[in-house]
Amino acid sequence: MKLEVSTDYLIGRPKKRLPAYRYRRACRLMGLPKFTRPKGHDDELCCNLYVANCGPAVGLTIDSITSAFSKFGTVTGVYPADESGSRVIVSYYDENSAQSALKALDRCPCPDLGGRSLHIRYSVQRPQLQVVATDSVEVCLEASELNIPGIYLIHDFVSAQEEEQLLAAVDARPWHSLAKRRVQHYGYEFCYDIRNVNTQHRLGNLPSFVDCILQKIPVFKKLDEAADVSLDQLTVNEYPTGVGLSPHIDTHSAFEGSIYSLSLSGPCIMEFRGSDDDNDRDKERSNSRRRAIYLAPRSMLLLSGEGRYAWQHYIPHHKVDKVKDTVIRRGSRRVSFTFRKVRKGPCQCDYSQFCDSQS
Numbered sequence: 001m002k003l004e005v006s007t008d009y010l011i012g013r014p015k016k017r018l019p020a021y022r023y024r025r026a027c028r029l030m031g032l033p034k035f036t037r038p039k040g041h042d043d044e045l046c047c048n049l050y051v052a053n054c055g056p057a058v059g060l061t062i063d064s065i066t067s068a069f070s071k072f073g074t075v076t077g078v079y080p081a082d083e084s085g086s087r088v089i090v091s092y093y094d095e096n097s098a099q100s101a102l103k104a105l106d107r108c109p110c111p112d113l114g115g116r117s118l119h120i121r122y123s124v125q126r127p128q129l130q131v132v133a134t135d136s137v138e139v140c141l142e143a144s145e146l147n148i149p150g151i152y153l154i155h156d157f158v159s160a161q162e163e164e165q166l167l168a169a170v171d172a173r174p175w176h177s178l179a180k181r182r183v184q185h186y187g188y189e190f191c192y193d194i195r196n197v198n199t200q201h202r203l204g205n206l207p208s209f210v211d212c213i214l215q216k217i218p219v220f221k222k223l224d225e226a227a228d229v230s231l232d233q234l235t236v237n238e239y240p241t242g243v244g245l246s247p248h249i250d251t252h253s254a255f256e257g258s259i260y261s262l263s264l265s266g267p268c269i270m271e272f273r274g275s276d277d278d279n280d281r282d283k284e285r286s287n288s289r290r291r292a293i294y295l296a297p298r299s300m301l302l303l304s305g306e307g308r309y310a311w312q313h314y315i316p317h318h319k320v321d322k323v324k325d326t327v328i329r330r331g332s333r334r335v336s337f338t339f340r341k342v343r344k345g346p347c348q349c350d351y352s353q354f355c356d357s358q359s
């Protein structure tokens with residue numbers, strides 16, 4: 001999709017006044033240079049001026065601002081200082097021009113701008129931030145590329161229509177708000193303080209609206225013979241954009257060996273950290289134990305075996321994810337349905353160093 005971005009407010013463009021909402025949208029989309037106060041002494045000369053009480057929101061066109069400031073030297077650009085529409089950055093070709101304008105116009109009524117009193121100080125350009133973190137790890141599209149035993153992913157596990165019905169069903173039921181996301185629990189409540197369930201307190205059967213999912217779960221047996229398909233606990237998570245989940249291994253003593261997670265509505269990536277070198281401070285080695293997979297809406301992930309018992313999983317707190325060569329924006333929300341089977345006795349897995357039953 002090609003974004004239509006108006007550049008009317010920059011000098012050298014058609015001279016018409018922008019409505020405030022278009023001005024703010026243009027500021028966001030253009031990724032304009034960011035300015036800040038200079039670090040050095042206040043009297044240090046700069047080419048840029050931060051001008052408050054000035055801009056389209058107070059009735060001044062960018063053209064009229066350019067013209068008023070051009071009296072003091074060559075103006076190379078007039079930029080929004082923020083999204084308010086009432087603060088701009090005026091950039092000069094040289095520092096002396098900026099100094100003359102500051103001396104003449106700061107806190108004095110400006111006749112060329114309708115007698116408005118401007119508040120002016122020097123400003124410097126901030127280096128642009130990198131959009132994608134540099135410590136990112138290659139994101140796989142298929143579980144087989146991950147190279148972690150016990151992790152499987154099936155795309156399009158539910159249809160778009162089923163997705164819509166599942167979302168409508170949970171949205172018709174009460175959400176419980178945590179600090180950054182909302183949850184619902186069925187079967188048994190998951191207690192976040194003890195990272196476990198109270199097996200004495202069963203809430204009831206899983207709701208009938210998830211029957212369409214439970215009926216299809218046995219297809220995982222084709223991928224993993226040992227997959228558990230009799231599930232009795234469901235946690236529904238709703239993550240707003242940019243919210244993720246901290247690294248964890250689901251408590252061994254709380255749940256059996258197969259954990260399923262259905263992604264709905266928005267995409268995200270899930271990262272995995274092999275934690276057998278938790279005490280190893282060697283960054284290169286621990287990086288080689290980091291993996292990531294793209295979770296498309298309607299896909300179902302299975303964590304079992306080593307992937308469930310010995311690897312931490314987490315969702316980075318990103319608004320966008322880089323998948324292969326594409327930058328993918330998280331949706332306004334991601335809703336996941338995590339199905340598990342509550343464990344009734346101690347865990348007897350082969351990963352005792354991660355097992356709360358065996359430590």
Ligand SMILES: O=C(O)CCC(=O)C(=O)O
Binds near residue numbers: 235237245261336338
């Ligand atoms: O949202 C997800 O897909 C994962 C949720 C999860 O890991 C958990 O609830 O333990």
Ligand SMILES: [Fe+2]
Binds near residue numbers: 248249250313
């Ligand atoms: Fe988990």
